[in-house]
Amino acid sequence: MTVAAAQEPLFSIYDQSSAPSIALLYIGVQASQDIAENSGGYSRTFMTGNRAKKPHFAIREATEADLPVLVEFLIKLALHVADSGPQKLKRKEYQRLMGVLRAALEDESKRLFVADSPEAGLVGMGYVYVYRSQGIWEQVDPEEYRTGVIDDVWVEPEYRGLGIFKALLKRLVAFAEAHHAHDLILEYSATNRQARAVWTRLGFKTTGVHAAARTSAVKAALE
Numbered sequence: 452m453t454v455a456a457a458q459e460p461l462f463s464i465y466d467q468s469s470a471p472s473i474a475l476l477y478i479g480v481q482a483s484q485d486i487a488e489n490s491g492g493y494s495r496t497f498m499t500g501n502r503a504k505k506p507h508f509a510i511r512e513a514t515e516a517d518l519p520v521l522v523e524f525l526i527k528l529a530l531h532v533a534d535s536g537p538q539k540l541k542r543k544e545y546q547r548l549m550g551v552l553r554a555a556l557e558d559e560s561k562r563l564f565v566a567d568s569p570e571a572g573l574v575g576m577g578y579v580y581v582y583r584s585q586g587i588w589e590q591v592d593p594e595e596y597r598t599g600v601i602d603d604v605w606v607e608p609e610y611r612g613l614g615i616f617k618a619l620l621k622r623l624v625a626f627a628e629a630h631h632a633h634d635l636i637l638e639y640s641a642t643n644r645q646a647r648a649v650w651t652r653l654g655f656k657t658t659g660v661h662a663a664a665r666t667s668a669v670k671a672a673l674e
């Protein structure tokens with residue numbers, strides 16, 4: 452299948468200065484169905500280090516009121532991927548991100564979910580959109596072949612390892628499945644080992660490589 456076409460992230464988390472190569476992955480629908488089970492509210496008891504934690508959180512669709520926090524999450528995600536310290540975001544860029552998120556709320560093929568804790572407020576987010584697959588041999592059946600793209604997944608550091616991401620993913624998968632997506636694909640930076648570990652555990656396999664180079668470097672290689 453064609454994975455590179457028609458992808459539409461909320462924003463690009465891949466800073467060119469780190470020139471990453473990005474693994475492209477996909478998961479079969481069978482695995483999707485497994486993840487889609489039990490996609491409602493969520494509450495568990497967990498052990499984190501030496502102390503017991505009992506976070507209560509619900510997974511719900513994002514609303515307009517959530518957008519400022521979601522922009523913060525996107526910024527943290529971008530810094531995490533670039534392995535960079537804090538940077539000042541231009542007002543114009545902030546407004547652009549708000550606009551892109553707002554548009555996602557209004558688009559039927561897209562869904563933003565948040566993990567909301569009564570004690571801590573928003574502690575995580577996840578995004579999915581479904582599009583008609585571009586591969587020509589995938590469109591032989593009467594039913595349109597669609598792909599779900601998962602993107603912009605973030606869980607606040609102090610709430611990681613508690614199952615919040617899995618709870619978010621269940622909702623993302625359920626949405627993709629309800630919109631007849633047969634595959635799920637996603638990208639992560641080749642330097643993001645944690646993402647690789649998590650996605651591999653969840654059944655994703657590398658199916659291609661997204662390569663990046665400086666234009667000047669390619670030009671030099673051609674001389």
Ligand SMILES: CC(C)(COP(=O)(O)OP(=O)(O)OC[C@H]1O[C@@H](n2cnc3c(N)ncnc32)[C@H](O)[C@@H]1OP(=O)(O)O)[C@@H](O)C(=O)NCCC(=O)NCCS
Binds near residue numbers: 611612638643652
């Ligand atoms: C990746 C991330 C979203 C995971 O969120 P989380 O809430 O901690 O994940 P969960 O607790 O739901 O764990 C999901 C599964 O991955 C595993 N996992 C979680 N963190 C892991 C790690 N660092 N290494 C290996 N496996 C890990 C868990 O064991 C769990 O599998 P299991 O239930 O079968 O044991 C979170 O670490 C994060 O926000 N990272 C920074 C942003 C990022 O890299 N996003 C992904 C970009 S594509």
